[in-house]
Amino acid sequence: MVKKDKKNIIKSIYYDLKEYHYSNANEIYGYQDFETAGKREYKVITKKTHQLENYEKNRLANELMKIFIKEIYSSNELKNVNSFITSNPIIRYYDNFIKLFKEFISNDNNALENFRNSIIKLIKESAYSEEVKLGLSLAPFCNIEDIDEILEIFSIHNEYLFYTIMAYEHIGKCNNIIFELAKKSNGYGKVFCVMNLKPITNEIKKWMIEEGADNNVGGTELLSYTMLSLDLLDYLENTEFTKREIELLSKSFSLLFSDYGIEEINDGIIVCRKLLEIIDKNSSGIYSLYAVISILYSIEAVIIEDYKNKRNFLSNRFTDAYKELIETCKEICKKEIWHEIIAKEVSNVEVESSVLISCAEKTQYKLKKKEFEAIFKRDYTNALLYKYAFAVGNKSIKKVILDLGLQKLPLDQILKGQDELKMDNLVYDDIAQICFFILIKYLEYEDYKDKYKELNLQALRAALIETRLQAATNLQRFKDQFDEIDNELINDAISSEMVVEVRRLLNSLRIKTNDKEKKYIEVTEDMHIDIHVKDIYLITVNVSGTRYIDMSEVSSKLFEEDLVYLKREYDNPYDSYAIRVITKEGYIIGYIPRENNYILKNLMDKGKYLYGKINEISEDYNNISIKIYLSYKDVIEEITSTLSLLSGEREHFVQ
Template identity: 25%
Template structure:
């Protein structure tokens, strides 16, 4: 904004130079962000403090009502607004102004002129916000026009919306007008307050209101919550013209809410899938993939339920079988339709010029089992270079494919100063999402992959031991411990430098152990086992068999993995039938296969027979760490189906369950 013009004058001029709504001269990603998120998501300051600030601000206003010429330059007001932004107490301030106007009717005209002066001539955003609050009590035509001009700018939408709550007629229509003509956080504030009572408003919400370049999920879920979904889905016909609108809704809204039963949601999904021939764009593809995931999730929930409730399943078998048959048919329709080469071409078009969210892009890539070259993602990464969704895709879902690329990418984009910042003693607890925190998460995950997948990048290990984040330094040291035989001479030199600077006592000791010569300490085994099964997950149908411990941990080097394990983690059990000392040997290992020890010899004969009979067993770590003598574990049998249960006549009778759902492709 120019200093010679007020904010109102500047907006009016830019509106003439760039006509049309929403305003194109505002940054929709940042305008109003701080204030709207503070009001909608923050607990703010204590109520009593808000009241004190509102009272103090009202006192300043009373002193200024007769000083029209100096109000904009008044040092007391300017200093107060700089120190205490309006967003933290404006609702309490509005209430105090309302009470003042009721008690002192003679002050109305003076407050009106003061509000006009602040709103129209203020060059400070806080002055303009204060002026809007005052003008909200005067529903004149001139006031409404000022409110529109300012309200269409997301920096001021929130204050206009809140200021019209009491005296403006047809408030909901005015809010609807603002919602249609604002973007970003201003539109978000309008959506929160809008009450869509007319068919026009509901239709707009579900076809236009849901759309946003960067707040898609929030917009979509707000719109879903504010409409009668059951009636709307039933009344509206899906056509070629609105197919993509519904696709957008499916992609971004969590419509699994109380307003729709599962059967009603299935009806809508069937209605959408039956029109799948209209699908032609990436958002349409994303919707079809989302339908597949949603259906499989419902299917799995129902399947788990009937697996655990045999009696209820018997009583309502027809209903359950019918629903699961619907799941199966819906999944088959989606899979058959998406088994076409054209969809891969559409995906490549999207990642080369991305329009949709990283999460949706990742979901589609995982479903189609696509692994484009890392270079193909440059446009996606340019929007958010350190986005969490792409971090998951590269280093959580496909670490074997993209590890080396991510190493090069991070080396190219991270500021070298990150590795010269003062070292933190401890890992931060619940850090705020900042660019620095995003960098931390990417680097942390890089070292987790090195540990889990036995990768080794010496240059990054050296960077890691000098990194400001204590967790990164710890994991870098663990990776170096696992790959000590691969060290070059530079590693030891860098470790000695790191040792002198390290503020964390435990890490300092870990580095000291790393620097000990091999013959200066007891040799311990460090190896990975070949894991037969994929990573484990707990299910309610699993059966605990016995409580025991891990034997022989003292003979295994656990320093590189101990900090990654905690009570409740699942561990692999690996048979060693060719073990020279015990043919019933069962090794205990991490999910990635790093060996921790053995199931005690006295308890493994029966367990060995179960594993040899193709039963799936795993262990749950009960102790807080594995770096102790005999860490406790629980051996668990993985079960999916009901075992035969005796009936009232003493005969065994099993339950034949419906067909289970397909394996869900993980993208989260």
């Protein structure tokens, strides 16, 4: 139950933490991993992991109680207890076991004494974290004399902080203790503190709003327990702020807007208006500016969401109030002081690179090469930096993103081989894939001529589908210039490619286009056709003449189910019945076969509208089949014309 340190002195977890606690003036335990300590408890209590059914929790609680009682009255070694809680951590059925334990000891005073000794042993002598957690969970019900010291010692480590706080809660009158823990905590420990902290004083409310959500994990939960649960408008209207407090407040609001929209905040528009008023009068620091930008982003998100859902945002949600907020934000962003503040903060490693880049973009501050390079070196997997470099940056900044990006990005993982990984199913750990995709998509040939082809050939091995598609598209410019090695790389990529869409595009790279035809025509309004439920399917045909067409023009743009237009070519010297097949962009991909076009041309010449849908495309694009439909468009036009005549709305119908 104990472990030995380097000096072979027997030490438990308790004594390790106790020694650190009294040697470091009650500081948080510095040797813990803040990214993992307490993570299991966090995921369970926030329901981010599989939740047991209540009957399962009761069953586990009963089994543990049975084992615990048996070992207390026999060997008192607790080996089976250790085995059980190692496989079934107490956090998964915490409440159920606590209720069972309290009920048991309330009916048996003798049992309490036996349990007390075993629990003290678990807490003070154990070298196993799950044993300590069990002991801390039960300690407040066993009248342990030095319980205050025990809880104080374990409160410095996030692995045990949840159980410590729960123990304080059971003892009672602990809000001030939890507040003191919250002020010095971070990581998952801060989440545990805030979730149990009650905003009963102005000091606590102030801290919860200004600093409560500033943490490296659990931001959404922290915001819901701090800013969203408090009266922000009352706080803003009745508080005098120093410049430092405005920065803290602004940082909290920028965090709030990263997870929640204006409409999710009580009195959101008025709150934003008041915050902007405070910042406008006291331009403070980089986070004051970023809070303004966050409001702009939040409003943009509302507009985009409405547009996606085809709502009439101009007359409904995109009101004068939103317009006013946008104009106020823009005016604040124009202040010259922000350029000075950005220049000062560029070298500050405490400021997130996303904040600096967003502020530079919105204020039109031009980052110098050295400034951008310094930011990029400390955050080279931030996709926003790649976007900035290609959208705003000059040639020197683009060179930084390319040279340093290729040097620092984990290319062995990015180019580990073709996979079915897509943008839509990426997780945060795959962020480097997006960075490389942006590089491949927006890097221009003129900026990196010597290695452009080589880089895109390498990108054919990317795990991300979108990267491979973009690389194959970029390589189209070299399709008549590939050497033997290039062709071998392309052939290898084709042979191992599992995604049909990518394989087609790769196959098009092998087709020589020197003698191929490229021909566009203007797509006029009368060619446009909307699919109607009453359209009639006529026939499926293979488009003829595709082998003479340069299909590289459509190889990454034409897919199954795409609509194509049909247009008569009256002056065709070889076939007076000719019907061209045209993409919606106006590119001619071939003709309706001669054996199928007689009846179709008669329909078209008599005013009927025909269109096609791509049915199937071969990997080399030489064989394209389309389904041809008779459109309902002419009937709709005839009805519309008749109604217009009858209504008298069009004067030219009056004879």
